[in-house]
Amino acid sequence: MIARDGEITLGLSQPEVGQGSYTVLPQILADELDADWQRVKVRFVTGRDAYKIAFKNEPPVQKEGASMSTTVLYARLRTAGAQAREVLIRAAADHWKVTADQCRADKGFVVGPQGQRLSYGALAAAAAKLPLAASPPLKQRADFALIGKPLARLDTVAKCTGTAVFGIDVVVPGMLYGAIQSAPSFTGSLTAIRNEAEILKLPGVRAIVRLPAVHVANEEPGSQHPGTAQSPRHNAVCVVADRFWQAKRAAEALDLVFDPGAGGDLSTAKIDGLLQTAMMADKTVTAVETGRPREILQERASSIIERRFTVPHVTHAPLEPVNATASWKDGAVEVWGPIQAVATCQDAIVASLGIKADAIKLNVTFLGGSFGRKIVPDYVVQAVHASKAVGRPVKLIRTREQDLRHGIFRVNAGGRFRAVLDQRGYPLAVQARVVGQSLFGATRKSWLDQTPEGAWDESMVDGIYNQDYRLPNFLVETVDTPLPVPVYFMRSVGSTAAVFFWESFISELAHRAGIDQYIYRRELLADNPLALRVLDAVAEAAQWKSPPTSGMARGISYNCYVGRGGRFRTYVAQVVELEPVGDRLAVKRVFCAVDPGLTVNPNTLTAQIQGGIGFAMTTALLSRITFANGGAEQSNFLDYPLLAIDGMPEIVPIILPSDRPPQGFGEVVLAPLAPAIAQALLLASGRRIDSMPLPAAAFRRPT
Amino acid sequence: MKLSLRINGAARQVEVDGDTPLLWVLREELGLLGTKFGCGAAFCGACTVLMGDVPVRSCSLPVSEVGDGAVTTIEGIAGREAMAVQRAWIAGDVPQCGYCQSGQIMGAIALLKATKRPTDSDIDQAMSGNLCRCATYVRIREAIHAAARDLEGPR
Incomplete structure (x- = not known):
């Protein structure tokens, strides 16, 4: 929208979760529009078809995820900007009675043949009446004024002055506050509230509301594990009060009785047992088979190199706990909140409340972190039920404990890898098996790849089934071990586990072959110039060819992150350096070379490299969810710690120029970190690491 | 209980349950929403405010213990x-x-x-x-x- 005074407001369909869409997407449009960047404002918008995107073959919806926003919207935003510029120029040409090609755009003005100028604000009304060109001419890269520049983020000032409005900051007149208590087990249902009358008498308490269970990934409710899909059941209770503290205290004082349900015996021991069994199972689903891997492995059984790995469930833990404010009135509802996927949220309200989609109005705020968590709208649906029950607006806030213990998790995984090497020491045949709870199996059966043997989930083997190393005989297999754990996509999805397994196994093979880790990977990527480019760039920056300084441990890793449906390919290589600190080794520096296609904004991209590696540090070193009695055991940052500033390494980003359009970036730097650290420890001490979080004992300095 | 607090250089009167943490008083009684709730247990620091010159975790400080301490939030920073x-x-x-x-x-x-x-x-x-x-x-x-x-x- 262009105002008369020349201020341009861009509607942003994508949420801002910290990734920088609030700046980068407007930057693309404003460049083609030739807007004055100082006059650009942004607001979040919902509700129109133009805001919808698809990742692969599925119907388009309004959502953010899979690192797709810039990749998918780049061309659309440029076209929109160019269309608007074109009608503004035509409007000016009409006014001056000249032809459009005698005029040009210049930072919010159209300049005519005699140098006369009209502002976009003055032209907007006339331009709006002109038909848009279907495919207006786009700028050449050399003519970009904003794309490629390290522009400051548009949301920084608000976030440094405390004025940015997150979901938790929404204020609606007359609103009450809600706090919940949830069933201890994922399959639990409420059978009784023993002290309802007493709780209702506590200060400020207005109501006690039984909350129906919400499908975790409601896009395909049929996909849910049977234990979690049974309906109707109530699995949480909300206390509504005048103030949040009153609601929280009252909720904690509730004396609730739950039936643990079919998954009440879920435990970490049980889950680990399933993983170990699946790793050795006879029946698997083949995802990839090239050459004669089975035959060669059988023929040369005595020289097989084998490694097994596991990673636990982990969770997103955004710093803003999930929360939402809902206002129910006469069968319609308005919602404000930190919502990552508008469409998913709307569908969930429709499914749970039985109202029509057009009776729902959603307002998206800034998100205080998400990493995939705030796509799942369980907390929004709970707020709507609470508001409906009391007939007033309710802001429902989960405490950290309710957010973490009763939240959404990333799947676990196990890996069993076998190989034989050729005479030179390079892989002749490789068998890669990944097992564990299947994310797609639990939440999106339609995304599974079907084979005659059964279905496989590409996210389980992401970075393996589509890996880049030259392997003449290659077998990739999966085994799904369904669990009643509510799971959903988490930043970098399956690749954090799969690439840890895969790169650790490649490290093992190089180590056994007695070949330098960089040279080994280089040889296996010899046919792939883009892969070699990032690998060489990181090795050069880190001076890999010179021996490490005394006491230093070093590791190198590579991954190409392939976007959903092959929509993008982002190449990443890392070198980590560990230095002695007391009697331990600590990660002190990470070099990270990336080929992200065209870099729209080097400033936000660099932040993604720095922050992505910090996020990966938490997963690599600290994160583990354990289970007992059907539920998760961790509840706050004491038992689910996050990396703090004292553990943050120095980051050296190396951003390579590229002729390709922008590729996805929000998730790509995470996966290579853990295997690079594990390799450094292997080279320094001979210790083999087969699990995440990397065990603390592995970081003891070698004697 | 009725309390008088010194917030961002001004005297503010509130009436709340005495065990209410300072965080919720700032956010819900005084509308100072820049101070955030992260963990409720002083593990994360999102709720940090200054008491005099000392950083405190307002999520874990009952408002009744604030007394006449000078509280500064992000909205009131100066100097x-x-x-x-x-x-x-x-x-x-x-x-x-x-x-x-x-x-x-x-x-x-x-x-x-x-x-x-x-x-x-x-x-x-x-x-x-x-x-x-x-x-x-x-x-x-x-x-x-x-x-x-x-x-x-x-x-």
Whole structure:
């Protein structure tokens, strides 16, 4: 929208979760529009078809995820900007009675043949009446004024002055506050509230509301594990009060009785047992088979190199706990909140409340972190039920404990890898098996790849089934071990586990072959110039060819992150350096070379490299969810710690120029970190690491 | 209970349950929403405010214990150190999601009031209780050093 005074407001369909869409997407449009960047404002918008995107073959919806926003919207935003510029120029040409090609755009003005100028604000009304060109001419890269520049983020000032409005900051007149208590087990249902009358008498308490269970990934409710899909059941209770503290205290004082349900015996021991069994199972689903891997492995059984790995469930833990404010009135509802996927949220309200989609109005705020968590709208649906029950607006806030213990998790995984090497020491045949709870199996059966043997989930083997190393005989297999754990996509999805397994196994093979880790990977990527480019760039920056300084441990890793449906390919290589600190080794520096296609904004991209590696540090070193009695055991940052500033390494980003359009970036730097650290420890001490979080004992300095 | 508090240089009267943490009084009674709720147990630092010059976790401080302590929130920061920190934070484009940043800024102000030219190790010690899930730590460290240089003025 262009105002008369020349201020341009861009509607942003994508949420801002910290990734920088609030700046980068407007930057693309404003460049083609030739807007004055100082006059650009942004607001979040919902509700129109133009805001919808698809990742692969599925119907388009309004959502953010899979690192797709810039990749998918780049061309659309440029076209929109160019269309608007074109009608503004035509409007000016009409006014001056000249032809459009005698005029040009210049930072919010159209300049005519005699140098006369009209502002976009003055032209907007006339331009709006002109038909848009279907495919207006786009700028050449050399003519970009904003794309490629390290522009400051548009949301920084608000976030440094405390004025940015997150979901938790929404204020609606007359609103009450809600706090919940949830069933201890994922399959639990409420059978009784023993002290309802007493709780209702506590200060400020207005109501006690039984909350129906919400499908975790409601896009395909049929996909849910049977234990979690049974309906109707109530699995949480909300206390509504005048103030949040009153609601929280009252909720904690509730004396609730739950039936643990079919998954009440879920435990970490049980889950680990399933993983170990699946790793050795006879029946698997083949995802990839090239050459004669089975035959060669059988023929040369005595020289097989084998490694097994596991990673636990982990969770997103955004710093803003999930929360939402809902206002129910006469069968319609308005919602404000930190919502990552508008469409998913709307569908969930429709499914749970039985109202029509057009009776729902959603307002998206800034998100205080998400990493995939705030796509799942369980907390929004709970707020709507609470508001409906009391007939007033309710802001429902989960405490950290309710957010973490009763939240959404990333799947676990196990890996069993076998190989034989050729005479030179390079892989002749490789068998890669990944097992564990299947994310797609639990939440999106339609995304599974079907084979005659059964279905496989590409996210389980992401970075393996589509890996880049030259392997003449290659077998990739999966085994799904369904669990009643509510799971959903988490930043970098399956690749954090799969690439840890895969790169650790490649490290093992190089180590056994007695070949330098960089040279080994280089040889296996010899046919792939883009892969070699990032690998060489990181090795050069880190001076890999010179021996490490005394006491230093070093590791190198590579991954190409392939976007959903092959929509993008982002190449990443890392070198980590560990230095002695007391009697331990600590990660002190990470070099990270990336080929992200065209870099729209080097400033936000660099932040993604720095922050992505910090996020990966938490997963690599600290994160583990354990289970007992059907539920998760961790509840706050004491038992689910996050990396703090004292553990943050120095980051050296190396951003390579590229002729390709922008590729996805929000998730790509995470996966290579853990295997690079594990390799450094292997080279320094001979210790083999087969699990995440990397065990603390592995970081003891070698004697 | 009725309480009189000193918030951002002004006397404010509130009537709340005495065990209510200062955080919720700031947010819900006084409308000061820049101070955030992260964990409710003083593990994450998102709720950090200053009491005098000392950083405190307002999520775990019952309002009845605030007494006549001078409380400063992100909305009320003033003075040389505060302005230097805020400038450095903006110039360095520190935030990503931004949720923890009010607390980070309060922590950095307290550090610079106590230590004119903090070392990396001073920063680690003072700031390790302020978690950032986006891991903007590289920029937080740079911004603190930049603010310290700024405070020393041109040499």
